[in-house]
Amino acid sequence: xxxxxxxxxxxxxxxxxxxxxxxxxxxxxxxxxxxxxxxxxxxxxxxxxxxxxxxxxxxxxxxxxxxxxxxxxxxxxxxxxxxxxxxxxxxxxxxxxxxxxxxxxxxxxxxxxxxxxxxxxxxxxxxxxxxxxxxxxxxxxxxxxxxxxxxxxxxxxxxxxxxxxxxxxxxxxxxxxxxxxxxxxxxxxxxxxxxxxxxxxxxxxxxxxxxxxxxxxxxxxxxxxxxxxxxxxxxxxxxxxxxxxxxxxxxxxxxxxxxxxxxxxxxxxxxxxxxxxxxxxxxxxxxxxxxxxxxxxxxxxxxxxxxxxxxxxxxxxxxxxxxxxxxxxxxxxxxxxxxxxxxxxxxxxxxxxxxxxxxxxxxxxxxxxxxxxxxxxxxxxxxxxxxxxxxxxxxxxxxxxxxxxxxxxxxxxxxxxxxxxxxxxxxxxxxxxxxxxxxxxxxxxxxxxxxxxxxxxxxxxxxxxxxxxxxxxxxxxxxxxxxxxxxxxxxxxxxxxxxxxxxxxxxxxxxxxxxxxxxxxxxxxxxxxxxxxxxxxxxxxxxxxxxxxxxxxxxxxxxxx
Amino acid sequence: xxxxxxxxxxxxxxxxxxxxxxxxxxxxxxxxxxxxxxxxxxxxxxxxxxxxxxxxxxxxxx
Numbered sequence: 001x002x003x004x005x006x007x008x009x010x011x012x013x014x015x016x017x018x019x020x021x022x023x024x025x026x027x028x029x030x031x032x033x034x035x036x037x038x039x040x041x042x043x044x045x046x047x048x049x050x051x052x053x054x055x056x057x058x059x060x061x062x063x064x065x066x067x068x069x070x071x072x073x074x075x076x077x078x079x080x081x082x083x084x085x086x087x088x089x090x091x092x093x094x095x096x097x098x099x100x101x102x103x104x105x106x107x108x109x110x111x112x113x114x115x116x117x118x119x120x121x122x123x124x125x126x127x128x129x130x131x132x133x134x135x136x137x138x139x140x141x142x143x144x145x146x147x148x149x150x151x152x153x154x155x156x157x158x159x160x161x162x163x164x165x166x167x168x169x170x171x172x173x174x175x176x177x178x179x180x181x182x183x184x185x186x187x188x189x190x191x192x193x194x195x196x197x198x199x200x201x202x203x204x205x206x207x208x209x210x211x212x213x214x215x216x217x218x219x220x221x222x223x224x225x226x227x228x229x230x231x232x233x234x235x236x237x238x239x240x241x242x243x244x245x246x247x248x249x250x251x252x253x254x255x256x257x258x259x260x261x262x263x264x265x266x267x268x269x270x271x272x273x274x275x276x277x278x279x280x281x282x283x284x285x286x287x288x289x290x291x292x293x294x295x296x297x298x299x300x301x302x303x304x305x306x307x308x309x310x311x312x313x314x315x316x317x318x319x320x321x322x323x324x325x326x327x328x329x330x331x332x333x334x335x336x337x338x339x340x341x342x343x344x345x346x347x348x349x350x351x352x353x354x355x356x357x358x359x360x361x362x363x364x365x366x367x368x369x370x371x372x373x374x375x376x377x378x379x380x381x382x383x384x385x386x387x388x389x390x391x392x393x394x395x396x397x398x399x400x401x402x403x404x405x406x407x408x409x410x411x412x413x414x415x416x417x418x419x420x421x422x423x424x425x426x427x428x429x430x431x432x433x434x435x436x437x438x439x440x441x442x443x444x445x446x447x448x449x450x451x452x453x454x455x456x457x458x459x460x461x462x463x464x465x466x467x468x469x470x471x472x473x474x475x476x477x478x479x480x481x482x483x484x485x486x487x488x489x490x491x492x493x494x495x496x497x498x499x500x501x502x503x504x505x506x507x508x509x510x511x512x513x514x515x516x517x518x519x520x521x522x523x524x525x526x527x528x529x530x531x532x533x534x535x536x537x538x539x540x541x542x543x544x545x546x547x548x549x550x551x552x553x554x555x556x557x558x559x560x561x
Numbered sequence: 562x563x564x565x566x567x568x569x570x571x572x573x574x575x576x577x578x579x580x581x582x583x584x585x586x587x588x589x590x591x592x593x594x595x596x597x598x599x600x601x602x603x604x605x606x607x608x609x610x611x612x613x614x615x616x617x618x619x620x621x622x623x
Binding site for chain 2: 366367
């Protein structure tokens with residue numbers, strides 16, 4: 001078998017670091033407009049044919065979830081500090097497609113107020129662009145992804161086009177919550193989903209595997225392999241397992257000249273290009289800039305402001321899970337079909353935004369119980385393995401005698417069927433203390449300092465938002481037309497993989513890293529794509545906005561070259 | 562031989578591998594299909610491509 005050619009592309013116009021949604025969309029657009037594009041991706045190009053096997057790895061509790069997409073803990077080593085441990089490698093996927101490989105696929109647009117938090121509420125930072133600047137790009141992003149949605153959300157920002165596909169209908173448990181919300185005058189509506197409710201763009205409609213997060217075997221859920229493939233079809237060169245170590249610049253320090261990358265076997269290459277785009281996510285974008293320090297840029301590239309890595313944001317979640325004395329039909333589909341933006345725009349500045357999500361995946365899966373055989377310590381072993389608590393791992397192993405036949409059937413039936421879960425996505429205020437820095441005391445597989453992620457410094461308004469979200473959800477559960485057999489609050493304070501804000505955009509060069517066109521203030525030919533450029537992130541999943549800003553950035557690079 | 566008490570490990574001892582490759586593979590096959598799912602009132606359990614209707618209503622199989 002011939003060896004894969006991972007040597008640099010000659011005469012590249014544009015070098016893009018990262019083949020997630022941002023990098024793949026930009027590569028596709030620029031290649032389709034005739035530019036010579038090369039994409040360097042640290043992870044692998046996964047074969048579509050391996051997805052069923054990856055799904056099985058996810059569903060069988062023996063396997064750690066980070067093995068689903070072959071996370072390499074030596075390549076991707078990190079440290080965590082701050083009040084809350086940020087589990088970087090459980091929250092991201094590395095490979096062609098990036099974290100869309102394991103994402104949920106909710107794709108609401110940011111609201112107008114999300115771009116104007118400082119003006120409206122006196123906290124956070126206004127974006128240098130507004131909703132109107134992105135509106136047409138949002139529509140284009142919805143078409144590129146293929147979004148199933150309905151115009152039934154009275155709180156959504158203005159839109160001119162219908163969604164490309166009809167929304168998925170409500171679930172059985174949605175109807176239970178809708179009735180309760182109706183009693184409380186809480187408006188509920190459909191979820192815009194980047195998954196096919198009908199065949200779209202050469203991909204099948206959803207066939208209901210129920211394992212969207214972390215893997216969709218059918219390809220009905222959008223992921224960025226779609227546009228990575230289209231980029232290649234249009235002439236772009238995609239090099240996988242090309243781990244960029246640093247960016248190099250010319251003597252003046254004004255222009256990037258090359259991306260130094262390492263490939264399997266320890267070979268080092270330098271990719272030159274006229275333009276460079278960093279699209280490696282909210283952790284690796286700032287890390288690469290910091291790793292690229294030089295005499296001309298002693299604090300890291302594009303960091304004359306000193307804010308590279310600062311203002312890390314995420315979306316913590318709070319929720320209530322429990323059991324009813326009626327059937328809820330959970331774990332029959334892998335995504336949400338109803339939510340509420342009623343609490344998205346606060347009347348005053350006492351709290352931030354939150355959004356309600358009604359879950360269709362409450363409680364354990366039948367197969368998990370069948371193989372795990374017990375419910376307590378459900379994910380404990382995985383967590384303990386991740387943090388190196390080997391003695392505790394042994395205790396958590398399911399080495400009790402297994403159950404067979406009716407006994408097992410009864411165990412599963414008793415533990416499923418009546419579960420519910422409701423969640424609230426929480427907006428955080430960007431704070432400089434939440435940040436990505438380099439930890440020189442530890443190195444990765446290439447000898448580079450690892451990223452240290454400091455997380456968990458929350459403002460009073462963020463804490464107040466979680467508190468109010470709990471109050472609203474408790475009221476809803478109280479109104480459910482059933483007896484509530486169990487209820488339990490939970491918090492996911494580390495967030496769900498929406499790392500953002502670490503190379504923020506702005507007009508003031510002393511307070512931001514990139515300008516309104518996502519061009520680095522300090523360098524002539526470096527752009528940064530993705531959520532790391534977002535000054536604020538509301539309480540909505542960021543990927544549609546990543547796509548919209550990336551489509552806009554691609555146009556800017558095209559028009560200026 | 563102890564496989565019924567062994568921790569399922571594809572790289573483990575013989576009994577651990579039996580638990581993983583034989584016992585748990587059979588249980589996996591059962592409970593990721595409607596055959597096992599219907600035993601526990603779930604006609605489309607995770608892992609089975611059973612379409613997008615089962616989640617919408619329970620009336621048909623109640």
